[in-house]
Amino acid sequence: VIALSPESACVIGIEINMEQLCLVRTSLNGQIEETIRVPLRQIDRSNINEEIAKRIKDLAKNAHSRLLGIGIGVPGHHDQQNDRIITNNPAWNAFRKAEIERLLDLNVPIYIENNIECMAYGRYLFQPQATPDEFILLHVGPGVYCSFFDAAMIGRKKSDYFGEIGHSVIDINGTLYECGKRGCLQTYIAHNWLLQRASIYYAHGSSSVLLSLAKTKEDLSIQTLIEAYRLHDPYVRTILEDGLDRLAITISNLLIVNDASRIFMNSEVLQEPLLQHYFLEKMHEQFRFILNFESVPVEILNFRSDRGAQGACALALYERLINHSDPDAFFCEQA
Numbered sequence: 001v002i003a004l005s006p007e008s009a010c011v012i013g014i015e016i017n018m019e020q021l022c023l024v025r026t027s028l029n030g031q032i033e034e035t036i037r038v039p040l041r042q043i044d045r046s047n048i049n050e051e052i053a054k055r056i057k058d059l060a061k062n063a064h065s066r067l068l069g070i071g072i073g074v075p076g077h078h079d080q081q082n083d084r085i086i087t088n089n090p091a092w093n094a095f096r097k098a099e100i101e102r103l104l105d106l107n108v109p110i111y112i113e114n115n116i117e118c119m120a121y122g123r124y125l126f127q128p129q130a131t132p133d134e135f136i137l138l139h140v141g142p143g144v145y146c147s148f149f150d151a152a153m154i155g156r157k158k159s160d161y162f163g164e165i166g167h168s169v170i171d172i173n174g175t176l177y178e179c180g181k182r183g184c185l186q187t188y189i190a191h192n193w194l195l196q197r198a199s200i201y202y203a204h205g206s207s208s209v210l211l212s213l214a215k216t217k218e219d220l221s222i223q224t225l226i227e228a229y230r231l232h233d234p235y236v237r238t239i240l241e242d243g244l245d246r247l248a249i250t251i252s253n254l255l256i257v258n259d260a261s262r263i264f265m266n267s268e269v270l271q272e273p274l275l276q277h278y279f280l281e282k283m284h285e286q287f288r289f290i291l292n293f294e295s296v297p298v299e300i301l302n303f304r305s306d307r308g309a310q311g312a313c314a315l316a317l318y319e320r321l322i323n324h325s326d327p328d329a330f331f332c333e334q335a
């Protein structure tokens, strides 16, 4: 058996999303050596390139082996030609790969991919025994996105909307979203929408449970909502269960047209056993039309806030060691 010597080099992965900037340095088998996490509110988004470069330098400084590459997982898609992130969120307007490269001056390649696609790379490369060659990885967080991973098709060009399952319409008369459509799945289950609903409810003073859990409406977090669910707050129960109903319907519709052998779900909300049970029940309800149907191929992953950053390390490793036009080059450079 030929295997990589894990400590012979390292990679740095970064994920930026609406909640945090997370950076990790890993060995070649994905073992995390060092982590930096900064909540988004502490970051000057107009200086996002400096913010990222500064922290990459910190991680690179402490590396005890050669830095092979850098991966960055971004929300939305990176338009390579114009070097910018394509998203309907203006928060990332200042992001430029070229500027990060200039600030770093490390002579190490940087690769960029959608953050959830990065998680799929991480799943495939770092946990190969537990991962089929084809799978779906669905992430529910500040947004909702779906990676359709196929080892035989890595790196193929996809359209800018592919995987944007958060924008699938689940209610044609639903809430108008900033994307211009009504009733997108995102408006029912994405964290910022759940929090927005809960904060209106909080401001009305209608929930003694929420008032006891958060001093101000700014203190509300997804963890507060999960706790309020456990404490039987009727409104929080309604919005979380409604969101999960719609998520289950969306995934069931997806499974009818996509023959996935496994769906991995990365969701903080589904870490709560009661909510997980509720969700899986709803999934089963959707498949009752099939006789003798035993189980849906859904696997709920343990939620980790560094999953995207670790996945970005897998992206860098894939590009440097697997997709390299001349695989010998790296080892010759070493020699």
Ligand SMILES: [Zn+2]
Residues within 6 Å of the ligand: 166, 167, 168, 177, 179, 180, 181, 184
């Ligand atoms: Zn939408």
